[in-house]
Amino acid sequence: MKLPLSWVYDYTDLGDITPKEYADALTMSGSKVEGVEKQGEDIQNVMVGRIIKKEKHPNADTLWVCQVDFGSEQVQIITGAQNINEGDLVPCARHGAKLPGGITIKSGKLRGEVSNGMMCSHQELGLALEDIEGACENGILIFQKDYPLGTDVKEILGLNDSVIEFEITSNRPDCLSVIGLARESAATFGKPFNLKAPAVKGADGDVNDYVKVTVKDSALCPRYVARAVKNIKIATSPKWMRDRLESCGVRAINNIVDITNYVMLEYGQPMHAFDKNFLRGGEIIVRRAENGEEFKTLDGEERKLNNSMLVIADAEGPVAVAGVMGGENSEIRDDTTEMIFESALFNGPSVRLTAKALGMRTESSARFEKGLDAENCLNAINRACELVEELGAGEVVGGIIDIYPSKKEKRILPLEVDKTNAFLGTDISRDFMIKALRSLDFEVDEATNKIAVPTFRDDVESFADVAEEIARIYGYNEIESTLLRGRVTTGGRNKAQLVEEKICDTLCALGYYETKTYAFTHPASLKKLGREDELEKCIKISNPLGEENSIMRNNLLHSTLEVLALNYKQRTAQARLFEIGKVYIPHSLPLAELPDEIKYLSIGAYGNCDFYTLKGAVEDLFDALGIEDYAFEAAEERSFHPGKTALIKIGKNTAGVIGETHPDIAENYEIDTDVYLAEIKLADIFDGMDSEKKYKKLNRFPCVTRDIALLVDVSVPAATVLAAIKKYAGKSLEDIQLFDVYQGKQIPEGKKSMAYSATFRAEGRTLNESDITKIMDKLIMMLKKDLGAELR
């Protein structure tokens, strides 16, 4: 909402304040100022001067050399204008002056004579002929009033105004008006607010002879007020009105249309004017549209209406979409002589839905949809009629049609001084509260402690709303800041949150960067992963911005691959990444209840790594988290390399998958190197954590280390060999590490050599050579028996 500051002064005298002071104060009392724009910034250094001498230019027949008095000094200015005379008061652009259109005036010589400026015509000041007395078609503007010499022309042209732009919140439709903001301004500065009821002289005749109004749906139209105007003379509005409209961003059209817009801005009440002679049957019927009814709005568009929309119709069909836009058929024309003003209240949600359905949000609909005040309709239409008379635009016919079946009553709330102070944490006096409320047009009955809420404040419904009114006039920043008292809460992260933090910190320490990606994705992502068939099980967004974000993801792999792909494309040599994110799994489709949102950990890597790099990271993570009961089992999974993939088991749960991305999938993401991925369900990680850690006594006896190299079939998994060693090496085996696997020269075909380093330590004694030999002999025998392993 844009507001010329001078308009506020029509209703309250704020005294001598700067636009900045005004903006700051209003912002702090709840009407946020978004910007301040000064008018007339494009006119600089143009002032009133008197021509005291006029002589012919020695070298040019059509030019005049004038001496101009500005009070403090006299300068010579040359002009080609023929309408000036000695003694005239004229606007002069001095050296360095700026004029509309980006023109700068400088001193110079004209045909050998010095000219220290330029006398201006009305056009050069951006004015129309009728805007100012003394303007003429082909000549300099000659002021008809006696202004002091040296006066800045902006003062004369009324261009010293500032336009304040407000951000009005949706609960304050009353502030989408000059009067509403003037009321706020007066309350903010503690000044009187002067709102006068408009005075209409009226002419003869009766509005009922001009139009018959029927409201068929009073739920959607709680009040409809109409007045008639005759003997209309369509003309351009006066400059002051056009200036104010333009300051507010409204284009001036003609006096009648401008009046409706002016009143909308001033009172916040959208108005409409119908050409009476185009109201077929002399009737206005407020009714719901018929399904399929067609109608051409003012903007020339053909609109298809339906039964949920309210229209203003005449005997034959719609003439306006109620509260949204009028029709071409009854609009005010240059030859309009009689018209009907409409000032009505339409149901907000209905206007909102209609405007949305028709795709036409207007200044009018934007106001109605926030909920306007039925009590405002009459004042607004009278103000419009007052302006018609003031502008001489026509004669207001007697009588008012006012269909208002249930009058809006003021809401009554109690004034609760102590409760308010307890709620705000303040010690505001009762007197201050009453004064603050009254400054906002609340009525306060001091005897009964009752507050009557003004009808334009539908947002004030309860105690807390009243407290806010008091608090904002008192000043939020005057409220003393305190720290929470009362019962102590322990607070802190819960176990799952702590584990998540630990996972992230551990993976970062292992060199994996944390990433964040969108929870929704492209349906084609499933195709890229080779999982097209899962698409039908994904949750779809009914109104996506585009296809790329139209389904909720059911896996994290795609997100991780996309991030890897982006980094690969940027030629980052290696990437180590992870994300903890949710996947969304519906119970049934279409969704009847909320789906499961399951948190997964996804890890991805490419460059300078292999399967074991990623597996090592996962094992290190499990170690950090105290997960001991886990295993990797070879598996074939979709999107993965069939020979380089494992399921991750934690306890009995299949917690996830790890492996190299299938080359076809990597190709889909345009990554031309091996890519490794893991996806693990967070809940299974939590389940697998050993929360109870117990100290194991340190064994102080010396240890013995033995290396053994075994020859086993290539197909025997390392995990099997390890399990067998652990099983047969006895209690004194403290640690066993695989340090080499070898196939090739000196190793028989189909076999592999696996070299282990085993550490033994016995409880309570030192192991001797014969102990070790016994253990090793048994171990080797059993490995041979179970696995066919040979000592190498």
Add this chain to the structure above:
Amino acid sequence: MKEKLAQIREQAISALKGASDLRTLEDAKVKFLGKKGELTAVLRGMGALTPEERPVIGQLANEVRNAVEELYANTKTALSENAKAAKLQSEKIDVTMPGARRNIAKRHPLSQVLREVSDIFLGMGFEIAEGPDIELDYYNFEALNIPKNHPARDTQDTFYITDNILLRTQTSPVQVRVMEKKKPPIKIIAPGMVFRSDAVDATHSPVFHQIEGLVVDKGVTMGDLKGTLETFVKKLYGEDVRVRFRPHHFPFTEPSAEVDISCFVCGGKGCSVCKGEGWIEILGAGMVHPKVLSGCGIDPDEYSGFAFGVGLERIVMRKFGIDDLRLFYENDIRFLKQF
């Protein structure tokens, strides 16, 4: 004999002094003091001396021996020190060569700042609450005093799954879920992802993060709201920052406020970052609307509370001087590395 000893002494001293390394020194020692050494030979010849001569020569021989041994020991220490010093000198490395690094990675900048923000509130006794991303209309709007067709819905362009199920547009629904389940005192923050139908550009994203806060107890005041948020802001931005509370409107709080901090670029004088205002808006807050409390089964006559919401991306962008929201979700490692 005497002359012989004097001669040995001179020769030995000269040999020891002349030794430039440990080996030459040892050789010299052996030559004079060894089993077959010259001094030893002299001492062996003592038997041939007269009883009168013996003690005199013996004493003299011992003096020579002691002197030579002492010189040997001193020379050896000096040579050893020199040798050690030379060895250390020869081992000198270029300490400006790069270290063998583990390449520790970083948390996402959003997570880093979220942790910082969370820790401030956790220190004040808050817990962290979570809620679903896919939410019922009831929790996202209705229960927050935003009925169907409320104009406030226009400002939050919503992604719908069905008429009744949507992607949450704010973290505020978590407030409602917590109040339904928990009895006061309630002190929670609820960080999370939210969704709005905004096309992607440098300052808009259909996905972003909010941090919701909620306190409900007996006797919670607007002064407490101010005090809590001022504490938060000063811990995050430093003690010198100034804070102001400005009336605003949110359907689920009353009174409502927006909180501005003095611009950290110009300190409040006005610059391009704060658009000349000297203030930067960082969060929205207010006293929990009585309708919201009673809708969750909490008696607004007995309890009161406050709520607030912070946009995480905005804080992070300002903290690190990031000018494009898209960077957060691209996850270019060259970006992630910087924080």
